[in-house]
Amino acid sequence: MYALEVKLLNTTDTPYHGYTEQIPSMPLFESLGIENATTTEGVEKITKLMWPSGNENFSKSVLMFSKAVAELYQIVMWMVAKSYGIEEIWGTIKGNPLGVVPHTDISFMTIPHEKQVKGLQIKTKEGQWIEVDPSPSSFIVMAGDVCMAWTNGRIEAPYHMVMMQGKEERYSLGIFTFIRGLNIQILQKLIDEDHPPRFKEFDHYKYIHYHRYTNVGKKSECPIIIEAVIVQNKDATTCLLDHMHVSFKFFLYSNSIYRINTYKLCKHLQNKGVTTTT
Numbered sequence: 150m151y152a153l154e155v156k157l158l159n160t161t162d163t164p165y166h167g168y169t170e171q172i173p174s175m176p177l178f179e180s181l182g183i184e185n186a187t188t189t190e191g192v193e194k195i196t197k198l199m200w201p202s203g204n205e206n207f208s209k210s211v212l213m214f215s216k217a218v219a220e221l222y223q224i225v226m227w228m229v230a231k232s233y234g235i236e237e238i239w240g241t242i243k244g245n246p247l248g249v250v251p252h253t254d255i256s257f258m259t260i261p262h263e264k265q266v267k268g269l270q271i272k273t274k275e276g277q278w279i280e281v282d283p284s285p286s287s288f289i290v291m292a293g294d295v296c297m298a299w300t301n302g303r304i305e306a307p308y309h310m311v312m313m314q315g316k317e318e319r320y321s322l323g324i325f326t327f328i329r330g331l332n333i334q335i336l337q338k339l340i341d342e343d344h345p346p347r348f349k350e351f352d353h354y355k356y357i358h359y360h361r362y363t364n365v366g367k368k369s370e371c372p373i374i375i376e377a378v379i380v381q382n383k384d385a386t387t388c389l390l391d392h393m394h395v396s397f398k399f400f401l402y403s404n405s406i407y408r409i410n411t412y413k414l415c416k417h418l419q420n421k422g423v424t425t426t427t
C-alpha cells in the first residue's frame with residue numbers, strides 16, 4: 150500500500166470513511182475508504198491523492214466495481230422489501246419524462262444548479278421553452294413569486310420545469326431564499342399611475358402554507374393573488390436583506406427499477422400510524 154503520508158491525506162467528515170490507521174488492539178488492520186464510490190468525483194478524489202497526474206485504469210475499475218456491487222445491494226434491498234410484503238414501494242415510474250411540472254417558485258429568489266444530466270427548462274417571455282445547459286462554472290438566478298410581488302411584477306418569476314431525457318439519474322441542487330418576520334410589500338418606488346399596485350401585503354411563510362395546504366394554492370400554477378391594494382406606506386426595502394433566510398435543497402430524479410417509491414412508502418407508514426412530514 151501507499152506511503153502513510155499519502156493515505157493520511159484521505160480525510161473525510163465522517164469517521165471511518167477516510168483512512169483508518171492501525172490501532173494497538175488490531176495491529177493487522179488498516180483501511181482506506183472511498184466516499185461516494187459510485188460517482189466519478191468520489192473515485193477521482195482518491196485517485197488524485199495517490200496519482201496526482203491521474204490513473205484512468207484505477208478510476209475506471211473502481212467505479213465499475215462499486216457500481217456493480219451497488220446494483221447487487223439494490224437487488225438485495227428489493228428482496229428484503231418483498232419478503233416483508235412491501236415490494237410495492239419499489240419500482241419504476243414509467244412513461245412520463247416530466248420531472249417537475251411547469252411552475253414558478255414560491256421563494257424570493259432561487260439559484261438552481263444542475264450537474265451533468267440536464268433537464269431544467271425555462272419559459273421565455275415569448276412563451277418558448279429553453280433548455281438550460283449544465284455548467285460547473287455558472288449559475289442561474291431566478292426570481293420567485295415573492296420577488297415578483299415586491300417589484301410589483303417588474304421582475305417576473307419565470308415558469309420552469311424539469312424534463313428527463315434519458316435513463317440516467319439526475320442530481321440537482323438549489324438555494325431558495327425566503328423572507329421571515331417582515332411582511333412583503335411592493336416597493337413604493339415601483340408604484341405610480343402607470344403601475345398601480347398588483348399585489349397585496351402578505352407574509353411569505355403564510356404564503357408557503359397557502360401554497361401547500363389549500364386546494365386553490367395547490368392547483369394554482371402561480372398562486373400570488375393579484376388584486377388588492379397596498380395598505381401601508383412604509384418602504385420595507387432596507388431591512389429585507391436582514392430578513393432573508395436561505396434554504397438548501399438536493400434533488401434526485403431517478404427511474405431505476407430498484408428505486409424506492411417514497412410516496413407509496415409514506416402512505417404505507419401513515420397507514421401503520423407513523424407520522425410523516427408530508
Ligand SMILES: O=C(O)CCC(=O)C(=O)O
Pocket residue numbers: 249254261262263269309310311321322400
Ligand atoms: O431540479 C431542478 O433543476 C429544479 C427544481 C425546481 O424547479 C424546484 O424545486 O422548484
Ligand SMILES: [Fe+2]
Pocket residue numbers: 252253254309
Ligand atoms: Fe422551481
